[in-house]
Amino acid sequence: MIHYLRNSILIWLLAFLSAEGSIAQQYAKMSPHLRQMTHARTRAKGAQKRMVMLVRGEESALSPYCVAHQGDLHLCYLSVDEAIALSGKPEVDYLQATPSEARPCLDTLTQIVGIDKIWQGIDLPQAYTGKGVLVGVPDCGIEYAHPVFQDEHDGHLRIVRAWDALELPENPQLDSISTFPLGRLYTDAEAILKKHHSSDSEYMTHGTITTAIAAGASAGTPYRGVAYDADIYSTAELSTGNVNMFDEATQKLFTEELRLLSFTNIFSYADSVGEPCVVNYSLGDSQDMTDADAAFDEYLSRLLKPGHIIVASVGNAGKEYRYMSKPRGTESVGACITSNLPSAIINISADKPLTLRFTNYSLDEPVSYDFALDMSVTDKSSPSGLPWYDYSEDLTLNEMFGVTVSIYSGCDGFDKTRAGYDIFLNFPDKRMPERNQLTVEVIGQEADAEIFIQRGQLKPFTKGNVFMAGAEQGYGSLLSPGCLPSVIGVGATSHRINWTRFDGKVRTYSMPSPHGERADFSSVGPSLHGFVKPDVVAPGVAVVSALNSVYFNANKDNILDRVVRVDAFSDGSEHQWVVDCGTSLSAPVVAGIIALWLQADPTLTTERVREIFAKTCRRDDSMLSLPTSEPGVWPNNECGYGEIDAYRGLLEVLNLPENIPSLNMRQLTEAVVMPAVDGNISVVFEAPVPHAVTCNVYALDGKLLCRDIIEPGTDKKTLQMQGTTGVVVVQLEGMGSTLCRL
DSSP states (O other): OHHHHHHHHHHHHHHHHHHHTSSOOOGGGBOHHHHHHHHHHTTOOSOOOOEEEEEEEOHHHHTTTEEEEETTEEEEEEOHHHHHHHHTSTTEEEEEOOOSSOOOSHHHHHHHTTHHHHHHTTTSSSOOSOTTOEEEEEESOOOTTOGGGBOTTTOOBOEEEEEETTOOOSSOOOOSOOSSOSSEEEOSHHHHHHHOSOTTTTTOOHHHHHHHHHHOOOTTSSOOOSSTTSEEEEEEOOOTTTGGGSOHHHHTTOOHHHHHHHHHHHHHHHHHTTOOEEEEEOOOBOOOSSSHHHHHHHHHHHHOOTTEEEEEEOOSOTTSEEEEEEOTTOOEEEEEEEOSSSEEEEEEEESSOEEEEEEETTSSSOEEEEEEEOOBTTTTBOTTOOOTTEEOOOEEEGGGTTEEEEEEEEEETTEEEEEEEEEEEEOTTSSOOTTOOEEEEEEOTTOOEEEEEESSEEEOEEETTEEEOOEEESTTOOOBTTTSTTSEEEEEEEOOOEEEOTTSOEEEOOOSOTTTEEOTTSOOOOOTTOOOOOSEEEEOSSEEEEEOHHHHHHSHHHHGGGEEEEEEOTTSOEEEEEEEOSHHHHHHHHHHHHHHHHHHOTTOOHHHHHHHHHHHSBOOGGGOOOTTOOTTOSSBTTTBTOBOOHHHHHHHHHOHHHHOTTOOOSBOOSEEEEEOTTSSEEEEESSOOSSOEEEEEEETTSOEEEEEEEOTTOSEEEEOOTTOOSEEEEEETTTEEEEEEO
């Protein structure tokens, strides 16, 4: 009796307090930002100012505040206190307030490409968050202990492996055969947290940013990554940003093949724990015309079985001139060579002999030097004596500012019917002459050829009656491996150009109109071997992500103006969030989305992902900015198949509406469905079912695998699956549906 009275008094007291507005708020009816504001209100002092909010509810309850409405959606002018009071009314279903500025954060990004609907499970069998998927990220400057890499539910570290290839002894040696020949592999959470960050974190923060975008949790901020429940495999690698950590001899230990080993180890671990895996690679290097890229791609192709996918950024050289095309019937094309590096590489693919001409126009009388590019791929011969799959003798051209030229010749790495030439230019003063008077021409009316430059640019050239305008802006500016057929290459779109610093100052990026065009810096295809790249584009302008705090503390003065938020955590640590741009940011967006798709179908292949892009990407000719892009042609070398749509893509992955017409697309919340130890399915209800429930189990192709009737009063049921494996759809009529992996 005393227990009954105590409960009755408590219920009455709660009702009274609710009526007074003290604890009336119902957080389930509020958007995340509004929930944060109501929580902050408990600590705030002073009057509450009103703001426009979007409210779903009945007009009778909202008319005193409504300034406009469309049906049951009302724009209301409310203070936080008034919103709290309205949340307690049964006539009001939902209240939403968004920060007043167009904040360039992942919350905004996720709405643009439809990720938020996947997290919420809207019209889906379940919500998708990346659970049970491995996201691999080889990168630089990774802070393992950053709160975004902890689970949002129980706080465990989601970085399951960390290979720090940069953690070297004083005198590093490759003295044993190992799948981890350099550095150290960390395999348990305690050791990873104790390590805290990769060895290059004082120099780099890139890996923290990209990993957090692909798979970071929110850590109490609006900046949640895409697949925030996924496991993470982190590897720290050498790059131009951290190379000064080591002397020249040590730098040579880090080869491009170490990257392949990194991919291999990530996929191997994924297989060992039975998880599908997507690798995000937001680094890149120069393309290769003859051998290396072809071998690299072949190795990757063998790694990429179903459930193994690699995503890579294509680079940020979209405003540079790096490409010339010489069609058959055109006598020559040419341009000026510029470079701020000590060398340049010119790559040429041709089906017939050519003449390569360098000219110095800085002299009173221009001086030219010709090279015959006359390799025959049929009999591997050259009338001029070019060696096959070897370098020509270095030749110093004193009349060309002392430039040294060497030519490597062989087959085009991906098209054995064409000759490929890698022409290496080295400058004696460790930089290109400032007068920019050195031109390159490719001559030969019968030949079809493509010309690329790396570590430099090709600029239009005019002097007297000489006019060379063969260079095309943007084209051919891709990085490897994003240029390879086996890899999903990702470019960037622009949606946000303004952002707000943590001190409240508004900053603006100089970018194109924020309506989803290709960002002007985003590199453009074709690849050296004629492949259409990128495959897809995603937001990559003014995106906010987690910052490596070690880097921040070492470089505070240089990074402070890009910090948008600083948070202190219960363990005494302080962490920052920063705004950034680049295809390095758009690639992990795509990788995270593919992780969500892999959760739905762990057997996805790279080819299948491209098919999904072809059917579901946003394609609008207004996205294209280069004058030579042909309207209506998709994929193309600016945007590939278009801008990724995560939600439409997931519907294509599931293909449920057509295959299972009777499927209830409501997410199942009244029961838990899980694999049983004997290979069957266990269904556990929150409470005994009050009436009979029909349970159907479907394969993803729509085939009915099992049908059972769950009797009234049942709180647990085992469904006999008779050795079925893979992902199945479990439907409880009248209750909802979910997926289960057997």
